[in-house]
Amino acid sequence: MAASLTRLIRTLPLPLFGSAATAASFTLAKSRALPRLLGWALPAGVGALWFVWPAVDDEWKMSMGLKADPEAALKAVEEKEAKAAAKIAPVELSSEAMEKVESAYKADEVVETEEDKLMAKGAATGDFTYLESQWEEFNEKA
Secondary structure, eight states, rough: HHHHHHHHHHOOOOOSSSSHHHHHHHHHHHHTTTHHHHHGGHHHHHHHHHHHHGGSSSHHHHHHHSSSOOOHHHHHHHHHHHHHHHHHHHOOOOOHHHHHHHHSSSEEEOOOOOOHHHHHHHHHOOHHHHHHHHHHHHHHHH
């Protein structure tokens, strides 16, 4: 029974080799050359990864633990900031400091210069000859 099973497996047809026996003898002959080619295993592996690694999906890399999840890192930073903000006590300001804070966005009183008056007049009338004269002066200096 065992002999007939072995004979059946050896005569099993395989593409390119004809039978399983031929494929086994071919594999055995090629495996004898393996020790002298073993030195090329690391460079060949590095070369293969050089081309394949960029094509691998980032989600897969993160699921395998080969790449850090940027969203998880961002969440951790936000949680730290929230905890730090919760620990900070509110600052009590004097009334003078509070007035300065409330008026900080207000600009100082604007004093119109002669140039500002000419620009406003030109904008109102649509006459910008003043700018043309400035441009001519600039061109002469350049």
